[in-house]
Amino acid sequence: MSVSPQIWKRVTENGQLHIDIQRIQVEDQSPLLQCTRCLGYGHGKRFCKEEVDSCSHSKADINDHNAFSQSCPVRKQWDDLARSSVAYC
Template sequence: MKNKDPLVIMKDVLNFHTDEEIVCALKNQNKGLFERIESGKIKIEVKYRKRTRNSLMSHIILSVSPEVWRMLTGAGAVHVDSQRVRVADQSPIVQCTECLGFGHGRKFCKAAQDVCSHCGGPHVRAECADWLAAVAPTCCNCQSAKLDNTDHNAFSQECPVWRRWDTIARSSVSYC
């Protein structure tokens, strides 16, 4: 089985850029970062975009070669057009936004209804009385796994269940 390429996230990129413009600007405006990598080992592909609170921007998820991943995550920021954009490692984990389980997305979820990421109840977080009252969160994944520490959101990267699934997801990624 062929290992997957690593992912990086470019935070808060202006939406008017096409995928091709982003890749082109990344290569052309950051030549100093790419000069130590053989041209045949430079692979950059836009995988998808994530919405942000600001509707004029999005987070861009890139699939890159291991050499480019090391260079981008080491740099921490790059230039795209007139912006200085933060760059970080992106976990390959897939977590459903409907049932909050792992290994599938909302599109393929078989759950009958949404699960609240704050309290684990049968509603969306925006309608959660605990969330609105600023009550501490309870992780439904940790509750299901019968773990003691459940005082975090189901999407938290501090969640032990999330970390276990992240380790599994990263095992199929080629970082070198």
């Protein structure tokens, strides 16, 4: 669902939205692309140059998380970069 920046701010702060008689949980969707084949950022599997899928555990670091984890510092850097090109307001 696409909404104006003002509505986006209100619903993401609230965490829910009422549509008709249903309460819908709201989460911000990151514009970050992460390849499911090589686990790299900025491209999808369709455009990946690797021929074999990587295991997320092989990309895990000492912080005990995998490459798709929201707590991954590398993912956070790429996510911040992807979000910097989106006009939220």
